[in-house]
Amino acid sequence: MEDSADAPPCRCKVGTVATEYGFDGIHSELVERWVGDRGESGTSVRSLADRFNQRILRAELRAADVDLVEGRVENLHSLLTDKNRLEAVQLEAKSSLEREGVNVEKAMDKFCSHQTIYRHLRNCLDAEKEKNVLSKEHELDRVGSIQHRTEAVVEDSIKRLRDGNKLDIGEFEVLVNVRVTCESCGTLHDSIDLIERGGCDCRR
Numbered sequence: 060m061e062d063s064a065d066a067p068p069c070r071c072k073v074g075t076v077a078t079e080y081g082f083d084g085i086h087s088e089l090v091e092r093w094v095g096d097r098g099e100s101g102t103s104v105r106s107l108a109d110r111f112n113q114r115i116l117r118a119e120l121r122a123a124d125v126d127l128v129e130g131r132v133e134n135l136h137s138l139l140t141d142k143n144r145l146e147a148v149q150l151e152a153k154s155s156l157e158r159e160g161v162n163v164e165k166a167m168d169k170f171c172s173h174q175t176i177y178r179h180l181r182n183c184l185d186a187e188k189e190k191n192v193l194s195k196e197h198e199l200d201r202v203g204s205i206q207h208r209t210e211a212v213v214e215d216s217i218k219r220l221r222d223g224n225k226l227d228i229g230e231f232e233v234l235v236n237v238r239v240t241c242e243s244c245g246t247l248h249d250s251i252d253l254i255e256r257g258g259c260d261c262r263r
């Protein structure tokens with residue numbers, strides 16, 4: 060993405076807060092991290108939101124001249140935002156920060172939810188995440204799992220009919236084998252074999 064994208068791109072909460080704090084390069088950074096790179100699937104909006112909000116907190120701590128020990132910002136951020144923490148613990152963290160002169164209320168007011176970050180990425184920055192990175196393994200899993208599911212359903216139907224005396228069969232086995240016909244040469248392939256082999260012989 061061009062640097063020009065870092066001129067205030069929008070008036071949504073993320074854009075406004077980023078401009079207010081002067082977060083340089085934040086918008087292209089958000090897009091890069093979210094979209095990922097060469098087969099990497101990219102960061103979730105949830106952790107993007109965490110990082111963004113930690114950045115706000117860091118700015119407020121700096122403004123109050125608070126000593127930034129390694130991990131302090133991350134720790135405070137999780138104390139302030141983790142819904143599973145006791146309210147008392149949260150209040151304690153807040154008031155100790157206030158004693159240090161940090162404007163906690165202001166910082167928390169600027170925190171953006173992951174939905175807000177998502178909307179900023181999609182609507183303001185026009186970013187799009189690649190659905191899945193294309194891979195043979197992933198497609199083999201999909202095809203294999205639908206075959207197994209079909210086998211399970213058919214097996215269940217036959218069993219129920221047999222046990223209700225509506226179908227006459229003893230022991231049985233269900234095999235689902237989805238086949239693919241190559242229209243150039245007419246060869247019938249097992250779909251899994253075809254994916255594993257990487258193509259029809261007539262193409263070599």
Ligand SMILES: [Zn+2]
Pocket residue numbers: 068069070071072073074178179180183184
């Ligand atoms: Zn925006």
Ligand SMILES: [Zn+2]
Pocket residue numbers: 241242243244245246259260261262
């Ligand atoms: Zn063929």
